[in-house]
Amino acid sequence: MSPDSAAPPLVRVAGLVKWFGAVKVLDGVSFSLERGQMIAVLGRSGAGKSTLLRCINGLEPIQAGEIEICGHRVAPLDLIGLPRRQNRRVLRQDVGMVFQSYNLFPHLTVERNITLALTLVQKKPRREAREIAIQVLTQVGLVDRLDAYPEQLSGGQQQRVAIARSLALSPQVMLLDEVTSALDPELTAEVLKVMEDLAERGMTMIIVTHEMGFARRLADVVLFMHRGKVWESGPTEEIFADPRTSELRQFIASVL
Amino acid sequence: MVQFNSVHVLYLFEAAKWTIALSLIAFTGGAVLGVPLALARVSGFKMLRLAAAGYIQVIQGTPLLIVLFLSYFGLSIAGYRLDPLVAAGLSLTLYSGAFLGEIWRGCIEAVPRTQGEAADCLGLSRLQQYIYVILPQAMRIATPLTVGFMVQVVKSTSLASIIGFVELSRAGQIINNSTFQPFLVFALVGAIYFVICYPLSVASRRLERRFHVAR
Numbered sequence: 075m076s077p078d079s080a081a082p083p084l085v086r087v088a089g090l091v092k093w094f095g096a097v098k099v100l101d102g103v104s105f106s107l108e109r110g111q112m113i114a115v116l117g118r119s120g121a122g123k124s125t126l127l128r129c130i131n132g133l134e135p136i137q138a139g140e141i142e143i144c145g146h147r148v149a150p151l152d153l154i155g156l157p158r159r160q161n162r163r164v165l166r167q168d169v170g171m172v173f174q175s176y177n178l179f180p181h182l183t184v185e186r187n188i189t190l191a192l193t194l195v196q197k198k199p200r201r202e203a204r205e206i207a208i209q210v211l212t213q214v215g216l217v218d219r220l221d222a223y224p225e226q227l228s229g230g231q232q233q234r235v236a237i238a239r240s241l242a243l244s245p246q247v248m249l250l251d252e253v254t255s256a257l258d259p260e261l262t263a264e265v266l267k268v269m270e271d272l273a274e275r276g277m278t279m280i281i282v283t284h285e286m287g288f289a290r291r292l293a294d295v296v297l298f299m300h301r302g303k304v305w306e307s308g309p310t311e312e313i314f315a316d317p318r319t320s321e322l323r324q325f326i327a328s329v330l
Numbered sequence: 331m332v333q334f335n336s337v338h339v340l341y342l343f344e345a346a347k348w349t350i351a352l353s354l355i356a357f358t359g360g361a362v363l364g365v366p367l368a369l370a371r372v373s374g375f376k377m378l379r380l381a382a383a384g385y386i387q388v389i390q391g392t393p394l395l396i397v398l399f400l401s402y403f404g405l406s407i408a409g410y411r412l413d414p415l416v417a418a419g420l421s422l423t424l425y426s427g428a429f430l431g432e433i434w435r436g437c438i439e440a441v442p443r444t445q446g447e448a449a450d451c452l453g454l455s456r457l458q459q460y461i462y463v464i465l466p467q468a469m470r471i472a473t474p475l476t477v478g479f480m481v482q483v484v485k486s487t488s489l490a491s492i493i494g495f496v497e498l499s500r501a502g503q504i505i506n507n508s509t510f511q512p513f514l515v516f517a518l519v520g521a522i523y524f525v526i527c528y529p530l531s532v533a534s535r536r537l538e539r540r541f542h543v544a545r
Contacts, residue, residue, distance in 0.1 A: 166453035167453060171451040173444065179463055
């Protein structure tokens with residue numbers, strides 16, 4: 075899928091401000107993302123990367139700014155008052171999220187982990203939900219583990235199930251928050267492979283990652299965050315080839 | 331003086347049934363009260379949280395004996411003369427409800443917050459998050475603790491003897507008054523309590539082990 079410049083961006087974040095107590099973790103973050111693009115959010119820990127994803131998904135209240143995602147607006151007011159929950163539920167239909175710690179439901183089988191929201195939220199019949207589970211598990215290469223419990227899987231497999239669980243709801247945008255950071259190097263590769271596959275299928279993704287090689291190879295846009303701000307952003311090759319700020323230069327030097 | 335004989339043993343067994351009955355009442359009532367208390371303690375509404383916390387604090391800070399006196403002697407002066415069984419059942423319900431509420435609150439909070447977040451991100455409503463994700467996991471944690479608490483409840487029923495309810499302890503006293511063989515009588519009473527409680531303790535420990543392995 076090629077970005078269509080006439081269409082409005084799928085994700086638009088403008089002037090996002092987020093405080094944790096007296097600490098300003100996000101200080102006027104703005105960016106936008108076209109359908110089918112992958113954006114890699116880079117930066118040192120504490121730069122506000124994960125918080126940014128959590129705000130986009132309505133997991134954290136924001137204090138100022140605007141987030142528009144697939145036509146749904148998340149404004150600061152929504153996150154305090156009554157409309158909040160309803161607004162978030164609509165948002166959830168289009169936005170999938172995958173966490174660093176997988177967060178699979180340990181008391182449910184892989185199949186049920188995936189079908190739970192399909193049957194409860196999308197009200198699909200159990201059989202159809204199972205079909206979808208099989209389909210997304212095939213996509214991440216784990217269809218033979220349908221009846222396993224999360225604890226019977228390796229970390230990499232658990233994360234692939236988590237991606238499949240999110241994928242099953244056919245989101246328009248996926249947010250991936252350091253999904254390989256808890257994994258051993260050899261398990262990282264299998265998860266990155268799944269993400270690469272998603273990118274090739276044209277999934278719109280916002281990823282927070284420390285895998286520089288992966289980001290450089292696959293991201294369309296890079297957002298380098300520093301002290302709660304978008305310090306530098308632009309097309310991936312430009313960012314890596316010609317960093318303008320000393321912070322980004324140092325960061326690239328330290329991780330490559 | 332009457333010698334301790336088989337009639338007395340049968341009498342104790344009969345009384346032990348009341349101990350078990352009272353335990354079941356206390357436990358069922360406590361569960362019926364404890365579930366809403368636990369949910370109120372983790373609720374998003376501050377008033378509910380405070381009310382539940384206040385109730386739990388008051389009951390946990392009051393001897394069960396005083397609760398018994400209040401519901402038996404206190405209410406009778408206020409014009410509500412309760413049967414000893416009702417007064418004891420009521421007191422034990424109030425007591426175990428508070429403790430179970432607090433135990434179960436801890437279990438709900440022991441489920442990682444990220445589990446609710448993950449369910450939230452999948453679009454589950456708050457009620458669905460509780461029913462399908464949080465409570466099933468909390469229940470697994472709660473089982474050994476709850477069974478362990480049942481042992482406490484069984485032993486606490488002996489306090490009902492103070493208001494004249496004839497359960498196992500009271501029956502022991504009555505027999506001892508006529509036979510005056512306290513060692514024999516109360517050792518037997520203690521043994522019967524042990525027979526009731528021991529399987530619960532074993533079950534609790536076994537469940538705890540299984541939980542740790544399954545984690």
